[in-house]
Amino acid sequence: MARRLTKKIRYIRLPEKRIAEIDAIVASWPHETKEFMRARLNQYKPRRGVVRRLGGLFRWFTISPRKRDLAILKNPEILTDWQKRFEVSGQTVPRKAWNHILEKELSDNDHAYMLALLERELSDVHLPDELGELFEKIYRAHIRKEYTTDPDVPQAPIILFIGTSGSGKTATATKGIEQVFFDSDVRPEVDLDQKRMNVMAEAPFWKSLEEVEPELASEIERRKRLLRYERLAKIPVISHLFRKQIGKNLSDLEEQSLMVDYARITPNDFQTALSGEPGNYLRRAFGNPRFTCIRHLEEAHSAFARKESGRSSGGGPERQQGTLVDSSNIIIDEIINGTRDCLLIATSDQPELFDSAIYRRFVEKGLIIDVSEYWLKKANMKEIIRIELMRNNIRVSTEETVPEYGNIQWLDPEDLNTAVGKFYRLFKDRALQVTPAYVRKLVGYIISLKGTFSADFLDDPLLVRHAFEMVARNAFGDLFKKVVNRIDRSAHWNDYVGDIKDTFSEMANNCLVYNVNEEKGVVLNGPPGSGKTFLVRTWLSENKKIHDISTSPSALHNPADPIDGTVENLVKVYDIAKMIAPAVVFFDEGDALAPRRSSSGGSPSDRLTNKFLNIIDGEQPLSKVFTVLTTNRLDLLDPALIRSKRLKVLEVSGQLAKRDINEIIDATIVGIPLEPGLTSSEIINAAKGICNTPADFAAFAEKALSLRSTELMVLSKFRQISTLSPEKQERFLKFNLKTLTGILEAIGNGDTLLKALRESTTQFLQNYEEALTLFASVGNEADYPLCHSHLRHAREEMSQSPTRKGKVELDDFLETELSKEPQKGFIVGVGANELDGVLLPIATSLTYSPSAEKVLVTGAVSASGDSSAQMEMAVQMTQQSAQEALTLVKNYFQALVPQYSMAKLLGEFLAKLTIHHQLLSASYNVGGPSAGYALALNTLSAIRHIPIYHDFGITGAPWTKGVTKDEVGGSVIIGGHKKKTEKVLQYLRRMYMPRQNYKSLENEFLIGYWSQNKDILGVTHFGDLVPETIWLGEDYEELLLELIDCRIQYKLNKYQNSELDETGRENIIRLKSVLKHEAEKEIKRKIGAIKNYLTNPDHDPLISLESIFREEPKVVTEQVKKVFGVLDPLTRRFRKQPAVR
Secondary structure, X not given: OEEEEOOOEEEEEOOHHXXXXXXXXHHHOOHHHHHHHHHHHHHOOOOOOHHHXXXXXXXXXXXXXXXXXXXXOOOHHHHHOHHHHHHHHOOOOHHXXXXXXXXXXXXXXXXXXXXXXXXXXXXXXXXXXXXXXXXXXXXXXXXXXXXXXXXXXXXXXXXXXXXXXXXXXXXXXXHHHHHHHHOOEEEEEOOHHHHHHHHHHOOOOOOOHHHHOHHHHHHHHHHHHHHHHHHHHOOHHHHHHOXXXXXXXXXXXXXXXXXXXXXXXXXXXXXXXXXXXXXHHHHHHOOOOOOOEEEEEOOOHHHHEOOOOOOOOOOOHHHHHHHHHHHHHHHHHHHHHOOOOEXXXXXXXXXXXXXXXXXXXXXXXXXXXXXXXXXXXXXXXXXXXXXXXXXXXXXXXXXXXOOOOOOOEEEOHHHHHXXXXXXXXXXXXXXXXXXXXXXXHHHHHHHHHHOOOOXXXXXXXXXXXXXXXXXXXXXXXXXXXXXXXXXXXXXXXXXXXXXXXXXXXXXXXXHHOOOOOOOOEEEEEXXXXXXXXXXXXXXXXXXXXXXXXEEOHHHHOOOOOXXXXXXXXXXXXXXXXXXXXXXXXXXXXXXXXXXXOOOOOOOOOXXXXXXXXXXXXXXXXXXOEEEEXXXXXXXXXXXXXXXXXXXXXXXXXXXOOHHXXXXXXXXXXXXXXXXXXXXXXXXXXXXXXXXXXXXXXXXXXXXXXXXXXXXXHHHHHHOOHHHOOHHHHXXXXXXXXXXXXXXXXHHOOXXXXXXXXXXXXXHHHHOHHHHHHHHOOOOOHHHOOXXXXXXXXHHHHHHOOHHHHHHHHHHHHHHHHOOOOOEEOEEEEEEEOOOOEEEEEEEEEXXXXXXXXXXXXXXXXXXXXXXXXXXXXXXXXXXXXXXXXXXXXXXXXXXXXXXXXXXXXXXXXXXXXXXXXXXXXXXXXXXXXXXXXXXXXXXXXXXXXXXXXXXXXXXXXXXXXOOOOOOOOOEEOXXXXXXXXXXXXXXXXEEEEEHHHHHOOOHHHHHHHHOOOXXXXXXXXXXXXXXXXXXXXXXXXXXXXXXXXXXXXXXXXXXXXXXXXXXXXXXXXXXXXXXHHHXXXXXXXXXXXXXXHHHOOOOOXXXXXXXXXXXXXXOOOHHHHHHHHHHHHHHHHHHHOOOOO
């Protein structure tokens, strides 16, 4: 450990004239010269000792005394020109040349005074006066061990400096230690003998100095005694024999230096992979407890951070941190109780991580200093600015007349005071914390841009923004280059199709242009490829003056410090944004940036979410910084982030109207020749099933175009292969077999060549001339249009993508299983997994079963392993929903026919029957409560033998009752309704969901489907749903289709064209009323048929449902037959003898 002497006053005897001369020389030097000369003076060591003294005496007797007029140091040409220094010194070695010049120009006292003066003027860190006074008190109390009752002095010598990263904690603490504890005070000593002579010259000769000026006499006597004992202390034998007496007398005459052990401790001094050793390394770094020491512990949270809760039994980093915390507690306790003589000064920007016991000791026994508070005082800000101005050779004038010093400029004190206020305003407007580093860099870059400094410059927003941008570039280096202005702006605003862009633009403009603080940012939620990033790109393309910062949680990740390092990088990103504002901060994978916090609040990843929330909604609101997060898993995002007055959510579904998709395709194929009959609508149809979003459709068209371009290039080369050797021709055909096949399919009329190519390349080469003749029709690019074959191959290649292949296969499978006509007990439900909607066809039948279980649910697609267990769980949940569906149907029937007991009627009817629901799905988590409506409709269809119409999908969990007795089966809100809708409407025309979910859909989303003649409907109750989902014959279907068309047109007029069609509204009400009447009449009829069947004692137990529900003449009972039976012979007689007309 380094042992150092504490501060000491050093007196230098110099004439007042010499002091003034040196002061003037140093004042005339610009900042660069001062730094240069300080380095030279530090490297120069004046020769001391007996030899030098004898040499000086010899020169005094033999030669005229050396005249040290500082002529060389006053000449800037000699200081800056090495050739002139060579001429003056006669030395070719630079160091020897400077030593010769300084020895000639400066005496020992001159050298010491000039060096001390330069050190003071070149001080690059400002120590606030309040802190300087506090450090002085701590030095007296805990280093010199002086008794004090000052309340400002902490009871124990433990001090913690806190503040955000870059706030100047470490620099300020280091400056305080060096300036107050160690820097010797060099003071020019007045010639007391000369002063005595001046005093006594005016006094009577009979008076002594003690009578005339007792203080001066006492000071002269003290100096003599001090000089005497200092000389004795330098004599080896005497200093050893009388060291106690000499030391006591020196201490009485003047404060003496103390030997202390001083060291700075960084995490590298105690962090190690050796098990259990970090604590021992830390104790070793604190040194000998019996020797007075000063320890400056940097990044104290590395040693004092608490162990992660719930993981104390773990190994690795958790155990290592545990040893550090234990050792830290012991060390701090030793300091507090005095068994360790140590002054601890710790710095940390994350005190919230401290172990609670350690932090409590600093609060109760020590002192916590928030260094950021000092920079909010104008006096300290003024000094920070003055230091930076000095570095740029701009000095603050203190007199009316200022000297002329060449390159040095002068600033009026009032101008400096005005600038201080404006700096505070600038930092407040940007929600930036005031730190010395930021302020000084901003001052420096303003000077570099303007060549001087004035408070008026701070009123120029463009200059200030440019300067702040330079500060950010300098302060954050590589991070600035990685994240700033990285978004591609080649897209145009008109390229984005969809009304959501207007909402986004309004929000961004409110924040970035009009500085509306409530608009802090937006979360763009939507499936991959829906155009979330493209929306931001197009907006930025029209706003060139807005900076963008683009990054992601994975890019912010710091492998060396996964949690704290990532948090620190996040803070840096927003500091950059504040400096270069107005700016858009764009985060991809937003759900990873602010994931849902753990319920206990102790997860390390919670720190990232907490810090992000603090930035978005901190004490100082962001100014002209607009945050954009993209995600396709809004459920993973912490809910606090999207609460009121934080980030708003915009749904970017990517589901567009057909005309919008046509625009995207048309923009992609503009200028490309097309095969006769091939239109953008044909391209859209070819992409159906594998393309759902704008990006998908654009990628499909671009893939088809790239196939065409490749075929053109291969075709050009094919015409030249005749000059190649047979081996190279064969190789060309093998490597381009697929492309040549595509060319033949596109041109057509090449079946023979195509067959030859597929069988053998050799056989194809034998028909080379025939191929050239066929290809001759393609003279240039315009002769080779985009064809259906290109679309087919593009679909094949995109379908083989690993991300699409399984999905396409599943969708194709489910599509083939969809009903092609109305069927009894067949409906399409829909579920949702983490990323997408999943079709859920459900087949329901009545089966014979004498068991008490009336509902059976099975899954058609089996699974294995963990998936099998989860599939079983989903089936069990759906079993419960199926039971509730049966109860709902009973209640619905009861409301229609209140005179009968539906519980008894259906109970007897289903006595030996089971309702079997079969779920056809390859996804285990798509059943459950949201299949309730689908199961209820299928239950009704199965037990009343009524077909379900085949053009809709449905989701929703119903109540078994309703808000009124006539509205049975009210809807309950469910999740994933957008993903479910998008999946259903890929294949079907209508989608039903709970009304609450329907109300949450954006108009743009709805209009997109209405424009495709597809409808989305909200369900209020089961009775309102049934008439629109069953099939009662062709006449009924005609009415239903008329209702669907009329309703879609009415909503388009109302929400897209802002037209209110009262006639259409009345027609919808009429059609619904007719359908409801017909549906309820048929259901009542079939309930009556069941009742008649069950009450007939002669009913056939093996009769089919179809026979039971078939419309027949009213049944005549046996009693009626007996009454009228006597008339049977007469009837038969009349039939044999018809009447004569």
